[in-house]
Amino acid sequence: MGIISKLPAYVERVPGGGIMTTSAEKFLNWSRASSIWYMLFGLACCAIEGLMATGASRYDFDRFGMIFRASPRQADLMIVAGTLTHKMAKRVKILYDQMAEPKYVISMGGCANRGGPFYYDSYSVLKGVDKIIPVDVYIPGCPPRPESVLEACLKLQDKIKKEKLADWAASTD
Amino acid sequence: MDSEGLLKYITEEYKDKIIDSGIVGGVATIEVKPGDWESIAEYLKGDMETRFLSVSNYGAVDYREKLGGYQLVITLFSYEFNHKLTMKTLLPAEGEECPEIKTLSAVWPVADWFERETAELFGIVFVGHPDPRHLMLDEDWDGEYPMRRGWSGRDFITKPDK
Numbered sequence: 001m002g003i004i005s006k007l008p009a010y011v012e013r014v015p016g017g018g019i020m021t022t023s024a025e026k027f028l029n030w031s032r033a034s035s036i037w038y039m040l041f042g043l044a045c046c047a048i049e050g051l052m053a054t055g056a057s058r059y060d061f062d063r064f065g066m067i068f069r070a071s072p073r074q075a076d077l078m079i080v081a082g083t084l085t086h087k088m089a090k091r092v093k094i095l096y097d098q099m100a101e102p103k104y105v106i107s108m109g110g111c112a113n114r115g116g117p118f119y120y121d122s123y124s125v126l127k128g129v130d131k132i133i134p135v136d137v138y139i140p141g142c143p144p145r146p147e148s149v150l151e152a153c154l155k156l157q158d159k160i161k162k163e164k165l166a167d168w169a170a171s172t173d
Numbered sequence: 174m175d176s177e178g179l180l181k182y183i184t185e186e187y188k189d190k191i192i193d194s195g196i197v198g199g200v201a202t203i204e205v206k207p208g209d210w211e212s213i214a215e216y217l218k219g220d221m222e223t224r225f226l227s228v229s230n231y232g233a234v235d236y237r238e239k240l241g242g243y244q245l246v247i248t249l250f251s252y253e254f255n256h257k258l259t260m261k262t263l264l265p266a267e268g269e270e271c272p273e274i275k276t277l278s279a280v281w282p283v284a285d286w287f288e289r290e291t292a293e294l295f296g297i298v299f300v301g302h303p304d305p306r307h308l309m310l311d312e313d314w315d316g317e318y319p320m321r322r323g324w325s326g327r328d329f330i331t332k333p334d335k
């Protein structure tokens with residue numbers, strides 16, 4: 001990542017401290033990656049681990065600039081945590097469509113990745129959230145540890161920081 | 174009343190309606206004809222000796238291959254006497270047909286949701302049901318009943334034999 005992770009240091013060294021030298025792309029990516037607001041999408045047991053335990057003070061999502069929002073209009077990221085049934089799948093799609101670009105999806109747990117324990121002999125569970133919406137990061141586990149949820153968010157930050165402004169502009173058309 | 178006493182009382186009182194009875198797993202169990210399903214439910218609720226005011230479980234089993242139909246099973250509970258009764262009936266059905274039976278939701282309002290679930294999972298039609306919509310499955314399931322044996326559809330994946 002180079003310069004981008006050292007930004008505060010450069011700010012200090014410029015006389016006066018109020019000026020930052022960087023490219024627009026890096027600056028925008030840095031600010032976007034540092035304030036990922038995620039939408040609560042707890043569907044089953046994974047929601048307890050991934051959204052509540054990780055969001056609470058012990059694992060503390062807030063230090064990455066992640067704050068939960070209850071509305072898709074204010075969210076950048078959707079963490080699909082839990083068992084996705086066919087009935088819920090339609091609602092997930094609607095909410096995903098309502099999120100403003102650029103938007104990201106983390107698929108959390110075996111259930112959201114590929115149906116998990118409900119892969120065989122289940123009439124009601126969708127076998128993978130990526131069948132209806134694009135997924136950026138998959139977290140394995142049943143349920144994943146809060147640490148792995150944090151790791152997934154860091155991975156997503158890496159991904160955002162590598163984005164090109166031109167691609168981003170094209171995707172919002 | 175304990176299970177034996179309860180079973181003895183019920184089989185004597187309603188002997189013309191009961192086709193089979195016994196104690197299964199400590200619970201008094203009776204089997205009735207589908208035509209008597211609603212009337213015996215009313216009697217059991219109103220009878221001051223039994224007082225079954227509550228339904229603790231209500232569902233169906235697909236016995237088309239073994240017995241030639243769907244078996245409806247309802248477990249009744251009495252708060253007053255703290256006793257339980259399982260009541261069964263066999264609805265004859267072949268192939269993909271949807272058998273019909275009278276609803277119990279007029280006797281026990283709680284039976285309403287149980288019947289909606291049984292209806293959508295097994296394709297049993299409850300005649301006179303006040304609200305025969307889907308309960309659990311999504312809106313576009315039509316003519317498909319996932320708890321029937323041998324059903325496969327959507328992205329159903331059967332577990333391979335080990």
Ligand code: SF4
Nearest residue numbers: 045046109110111142
């Ligand atoms: S992956 Fe495991 S913990 Fe997560 S929702 Fe599925 S069953 Fe629950």
